[in-house]
Amino acid sequence: MTGVTQQAKSSKDRILEAAVAMTGENLGAGLSVRAVAARAGVSTGSLRHHFPTQRALQEAVLTAIYDLVIPDDHVIHDTSLPARDRLIACLRLVLAPAAPGKPSREAWSTVYERFIAPEPTEELRATYLATAREGLRRVEYWLSVLVEEGALAAGDNTRRARFLNTVVGGLSVERAMPGEASVLEAETEVLGMAVDAVLASREPGE
Known part of the structure; x- marks a missing residue:
């Protein structure tokens, strides 16, 4: 058996x-x-x-x-790749479940129906905030790995994670829009700029 x-x-x-x-x-x-x-x-x-x-x-x-949707451990810990490439790859994993076009439109329709259209009850707010916390925690973990390696200066990883999540959120909306076919090329450029900004960031006064 x-x-x-x-x-x-x-x-x-x-x-x-x-x-x-x-x-x-x-x-x-x-x-x-x-x-x-x-x-x-x-x-x-x-x-x-x-x-x-x-x-x-x-x-x-x-x-x-x-853990099921974004299996990131093997990516962020793969030190054969530069830290920049690993962080970009992890952020791409967040975007990956909803491909450009119809899948992204359906994903955002679901978000709208579940979290935006209804009245924001305490239960609904708690569900959304828990989801947002987990997304933030995941990005903070990636950043903490890079700090441990010395690839990223110690700093406010929560603030950095919010910035990266905001960028990814904007890109996910763009995927749902009837835009140009080259959206994935534009994503690569934007993610690279965002990651470069984070990797260059330091605490005030340093």
């Missing part, structure tokens, strides 16, 4: 797997403890043991999703 059965998986793995699936089905919906526990086949007490708060569960889910 090959593979791992649902019963053989740990309760934590089953909970996370169920929550990831539910998030993929409806990103804008909150993760109900009862619904996630029922789908995972565990008790609500077991779920709370592993994830004491909604935020803990939500952030674990987002980390798992980012």
Whole structure:
């Protein structure tokens, strides 16, 4: 008998797997403890043991999703490539899931329907902020690796990550627009300029 059965998986793995699936089905919906526990086949007490708060569960889910969609570890740690190229490649991974044209339009339509069109309830705001935090954390991690290597001066990586995320966000919108066919060439230039600016950045007074 090959593979791992649902019963053989740990309760934590089953909970996370169920929550990831539910998030993929409806990103804008909150993760109900009862619904996630029922789908995972565990008790609500077991779920709370592993994830004491909604935020803990939500952030674990987002980390798992980012790890699946943006498998960056082998890229940022590949020291056979210059730091500049690695950071650009990691940022491209963020853009990669939604290709220019129809896929990007559909992705932004989903974002609009889930986060912009509805009234901003506390639950919706919390879901969005958790998503944004995870995206920011991922870029901060890449920058911290480069700082450890000495390829980037120590500094405010949160500020740097926000800048890079803003650039990537703008490029993702441009992918959805009926623009020129050479959008990918323009992206390369813009990402290069943004990464150069970050790699050259230092703390005030240095």
